[in-house]
Amino acid sequence: MLVVETIARIRREHFIKGKTIKEIARDLKVSRNTVRKVLRSGETSFEYERQVQPRPKLGRWAVELDGLLAANAAKSAREQLTLIRIFEELRGRGYDGGYDAVRRYARRWSKERGQSTAAAYVPLSFAPGEAYQFDWSHEVVLLSGTTVVVKVAHVRLCHSRMLFARAYPRETQEMVFDAHDRAFALFKGTCTRGIYDNMKTAVETIFVGKGRLYNRRFLQMCSHYLVDPVACTPASGWEKGQVENQVGLVRERFFTPRLRFKNLDELNAWLLDKCITYAKAHRHPELVDQTIWDVFEVERPRLVPYAGRFDGFHAVTASVSKTCLVRFDNNKYSVAASAVGRPVEVQAYADRIVIRQDGRIVAEHQL
Structure with missing residues (x-):
């Protein structure tokens, strides 16, 4: 399969430098038919996918592999087996083929399953007030x-x-x-x-x-x-x-x-x-x-x-310094001198800070 770098060089050699197909084939060591394909198609990349994949050894094991893949897909992401583990499971049941055949089959199986899942999409609808x-x-x-x-x-x-x-x-x-x-x-x-x-x-x-x-x-x-x-x-x-x-x-x-x-x-x-x-x-x-x-x-x-305003504060416990300050969220807030020596509860609202001690307010600051 041609890599995109080779395709780009072929196109540059012909359209920019004006080289012939024969010259490009000789310099890049590719066939003339390949050069013609690139120049005539105008494509910048090519994908090759085998239309018919012979599976002489997978053959009768395809049904069992389908079952293993389906059971694995039904598990949570954390519990799913890797493809190599599924291959080992199939080998344990008597399969004597190679891993590549299993890998290609699983890739196609996942692709087909993904398409069928996508086709089952249903848009969400909501009732009033739902x-x-x-x-x-x-x-x-x-x-x-x-x-x-x-x-x-x-x-x-x-x-x-x-x-x-x-x-x-x-x-x-x-x-x-x-x-x-x-x-x-x-x-x-x-x-x-x-x-x-x-x-x-x-x-x-x-x-x-x-x-x-x-x-x-x-x-x-x-x-x-x-x-x-x-x-x-x-x-x-x-x-x-x-x-x-x-x-x-x-x-x-x-x-x-x-x-x-x-x-x-x-x-x-x-x-x-x-x-x-x-x-x-x-x-x-x-x-x-x-x-x-x-x-x-x-x-x-x-x-x-509407149930009225929820008393929406975020509360944390803090200590009061000897200088009547409470540290909260990288800021310092002053409190009444009577609060020194005992812990206080800082209640942070969206627009203000309320500091309480034993249920009474010892400070309130607007933000």
Whole structure:
């Protein structure tokens, strides 16, 4: 089989240097027919695949090999055998042929199985109030003349496609809580199911399949809003494809060209207006005679009623220094002098830090 470098040399020798077929064949030590094939086809690469593969020794073992391959494919990725192990298993049953025949057969078997799987794809559809999807994106903006990378939280109602986006300085758990509350307040309700990727602020352990060990505070938030959280399979973004598409849409339509604002509050007020304006101006992808906002207004009564703000803070225990300072997240916060000598609980919200000791507030700082 010709390598692409040889094909490229043949083409250059003929079309750039003007050499004849005979000269090229002599210089590159290939046949004239090969040179003619390259020049007449105009192709830059050639693939050879044998149409009929003789399997004199595999023959009657093909049925058993099919069974081994099918059983192996049904196992979880961690438990699947390598192809050489399958070959050894087949040899143990009496097969006396070579590995290459098994390898070629398995490659073709996998290709055919992949095509049949792809043909069975069914698009997802969602009933009103059934599910929303959540994701983060990183965008670049100018705040008070300084280039800043902000983290944008995205929420999307799967039925109406109503969108919500809000920018934060980081992706911490308190920011996750705040984004959910503001989105649900806008929607005036939530869905029965929330679809997420395996973000560390929500998922602590990933088990085989859909099993997850969720963070305790995250589960409290879901319980408050009556949401059943569902995590996607790792590296399977299509399971929350709507919000993945929203990330690209918001980046293209809202954050290009680069936005300029004084602070995050101004940026987020503008983002909220843009989300509502977009929903009122664009058609729903399935119910094309209605806008996204029209479908959202119909879906809104079907949502789980908004339960009010969740007390969404991330809590850690800290000590107080002799200078009445508490260190949290690489920053130092002052507290009342009476708190010195005993531990305190730092409660981090999206917009403020509250420090408590024995249930009473000993300091509060706006961010």
